[in-house]
Amino acid sequence: MTVSRTEIRATLARYLATHPGHDLARLADAPDSTDLTARTTFPLHVTCSAAAIDTTGRVLLIHHRALDRWLLPGGHVEPEDHSLYSAALRELEEETGIPWQHAVSPPAQDISPIDIDIHEIPANPAKGEPAHWHADFRFAFWTKPSQISIQPEEIITFAWRDPHDLPTTHLSTRIATL
DSSP states (O other), X not given: OOOOHHHHHHHHHHHHHHSTTOOOHHHHTSOTTSOTTOTTOSSEEEEEEEEEEOXXXXXXXXXXXXXXXXXXXXXXXXXXXXSHHHHHHHHHHHHHOOOGGGEEOOTTTTTSOSEEEEXXXXXXXXXXXXXXXXXXXXXXXXXXXXXXXXOTTTEXXXXXXXXXXXXXXXXXXXXXXX
């Protein structure tokens, strides 16, 4: 079962109720007929990321090989994902080896994203992908100490960083308040 358009809209509505004024028109205005979970949907599709927070308040970042950027662990929604939340947990485990059982949402977050960021992804001729947009639903998880085991084909390295080192100001501010 894949993530439905209904779930995407409901998750977006929960997020906007908590964070009014965040401009997500590019996502909200996507046609209803568009499968936003398909990685082949252009010019925009949904991805999910995990802000894994350790016991000292640091956040796990990965150095993404293809994009050559420091990012949260995350990626595309897969057909077997039951929710955006579970997609973020799956990506966390796939990319870092942190078992989903070692991750728990901060009480105030429940199953709502801590941030939604829309950012441009450059064209990838090797994959036949034009430049496009990712609407990244970012979920926060407190994590137990775990052995990190990266996917070397996708990730160069990892680092635990202070919240102010995160990719966006929105995310940094929200993580710092947990």
